[in-house]
Amino acid sequence: MEAYARDVGKGIARIDYDTMASLGVAAGDVLEIKGSRRTVAKCLPLYPSDEGKNSIRIDGLMRNNAGVGIGDMANAKKVKAVPAEKILVSPLEAMPPIDERYISDSLENTPLVKGDNIMLPYFGGRLTFQVVGVTPPADAVLVTSKTLFTITEKDADLRGMPHVSYEDIGGLKDELQKVREMIELPLRHPEIFEKLGIEAPKGVLLFGPPGTGKTLLAKAVASESNAHFITISGPEIMSKFYGESEARLREIFKEAKDKAPSIIFIDEIDSIAPKREEVTGEVERRVVSQMLSLMDGLEGRGKVIVIAATNRQNALDPALRRPGRFDREIEIKVPDKHGRLEILQIHSRNMPLDTDVDQPRIAAVSHGFVGADLEYLCKEAAMKCLRRLLPELNMEEDKLPPATLDKLIITQNDFDQAIRDVTPSAMREVFLESPDVKWQDIGGLDGVKRELQEAVEWPLRYPDLYAKLGHKVPKGILLHGPSGTGKTLLAKAVATESEANFISVKGPELVSKWIGESERGIREVFRRARQAAPCVIFLDEIDSIAPTRGGGMEGGGGGSGTERIVSQILTEIDGISELHGVVVLGATNRPDMVDPALLRPGRFDRIILVPNPDSKTRAKILEIHANGKPIGQDVNIQKIAEAMTEGFSGADTAAVVNTAISLVLHEYLAKYPTPEEAAKHATEAHIMLRHFEQAVKKIKTQRDTKPREAMALSLYK
Secondary structure, eight states: OOOOGGGTTTTEEEEOHHHHHHHTOOTTOEEEEESSSEEEEEEEEOOGGGTTSOOOBOOHHHHHHHTOOTTOOOEEEEEOEEEOSEEEEEESSOOOOOOHHHHHHHTTTOEEOTTOEEEEEETTEEEEEEEEEEESOOSEEEOOTTOEEEEOOOOTTSOOOOSSOGGGOOSOHHHHHHHHHHHHHHHHOHHHHHHHTOOOOOEEEEEOSTTSSHHHHHHHHHHHHTOEEEEEEHHHHOOSSTTHHHHHHHHHHHHHHHTOSEEEEEESGGGTSBOTTTOOOHHHHHHHHHHHHHHHSSSOOOSEEEEEEESOGGGBOGGGSSTTTSOEEEEOOOOOHHHHHHHHHHHTTTSOBOTTOOHHHHHHHOTTOOHHHHHHHHHHHHHHHHHHHGGGSOTTSSSOOHHHHTTOOBOHHHHHHHHHHOOOGGGTTTOOOOOOOOGGGSOSOHHHHHHHIIIIIHHHHOHHHHHHHTOOOOSEEEEEOSTTSSHHHHHHHHHHHHTOEEEEEOHHHHOOSSTTHHHHHHHHHHHHHHHTOSEEEEEETGGGTSBOTTOOOGGGOSSHHHHHHHHHHHHHHHSSSOOSSEEEEEEESOGGGBOGGGSSTTTSOEEEEOOOOOHHHHHHHHHHHHTTSOBOTTOOHHHIIIIIOTTOOHHHHHHHHHHHHHHHHHHHHHHSOSHHHHHHTGGGOOBOHHHHHHHHHHHHHHHHTOHHHHHHHHHHO
């Protein structure tokens, strides 16, 4: 079986206690593993969940050294390892000049035999060698701090090693199982299919969002099955000359047939096999036809398996998507929390992490991140650590001493900062940077906050509890109330506190003069939200994009555009395709203008009024905005809230403090006009009661000159 993530690259073989007893080995002893070749490893016990399975867990490198695959039989026995004096190694690929001491330091306490391949992490990459000689000659040798390594010239005849093994793939357990039974079994044990009397599967189509690991999965399968691997990149085979593109395809399939068993991997297959009725070029049509006949024509293609990858499966020619060509279509999804944790552990395997790094927490908050995003997150965290310690590093030295390098340890804080900088790739086009507004930044509105927490935050925090109770999460919430009461601010707080992805839809951006474009924009927003779930879609001023239908201008020209948008929103929120982990949040100060079909349970399940603040709420708003400001002793916030700001909205109340500060600035700059004087007497500046009184008068005057807002307010009375 494959190794546990934490054991990869450490030369460990795990077997259960009963097997250890029958072989007479204890933890830490050296075990010989023999398939078509032999190798050695340190023996450790399996986890309790694997007891009694009569299996041995070793990583891809050791499976390659022993000449076995997952599911094969291997012989194991105890051997004695003697300390190695000298080891001769030959590089398997081009490598930079390195110090031989680095090899002995990296491999200390690792058992080896002649013929083993070894792999060492090196500056984010890796170094690969084969052991071509050991002194003294023995069944097994153990690398010690005194072992001398010598690097010989590169030898072209040496056996290669897997570049990607199954342990390098995280979060795709079920998909990996499906791909293995489709590809590995027919290549390694064709007799199974002969016995069953069926033809082995010939093609697999992997589809899913970019960065989820489709190409990586194909590489791992090719490495592990020891098949001849040919990769086709769409643009490479296209040619302007008549018939040349098809000839190149035929050559590739002929090479695969001659060197069978083979795997042909076609990346971005939508570029060479699009729908024939939709493409204009004659070349593309002929290439698609050639592809169809090669995959399932009159001539059999022998032990050749085709794996294709795309993130636009619906753009493929339908004739390809049938059994006999692509027998199975496997969706590679965006990883869930457990998958993200596995991927993080793989990418941080060789990183010097601090003890405070909480990987389960990082996995929990990185919603919508695919494997490529998580790899980049680890790189970004490492760069944050480097920036932090760069002033302490002496770059003048030719080689930094180990004591200096030991300071490079990545902390939880580095990861927290990196998460803020990394945008999930599924959200690049529609992403709004998560607003940094907390619940405590909003004064009052406790009832509204609780309802929003219950609808958005709790289902994300306690999914198991909701599933157990069978509670249906609301699909949509509409916040309505007079202008300036804090509806948009509440939406920002929901996005920050729930740690979900956040998409803000601005109505005017979506509306297009071209028929069908606006609806396509809405579909795209919801598609991306589903991909990056859990996600909050915020429709501000929803009355502008979803007004009541049937109110178009004479001649049918005016309202038809928005009517189509409304219909699209209705079907997206409560149509045939489910919204899993997506909550729609709307805000308006004119609920009477929103289409009634939206305001029913199943679409906007909760309609929450955000009222004008009472005196208690106004006092809280004033406190939040006055916090940290130089307030005079004669100021009583409670009194100002009760007596002076009656009828003020939340926005008006927040503006009182800012207006009072601007009045203080006017006074002091009139008294101390030069920058030097102003800076010298800055500590004298205090916000007094008279400044608050003037600010309230100023805001009242502005409010009275807003007849439209007064009209909107009258709707709520």
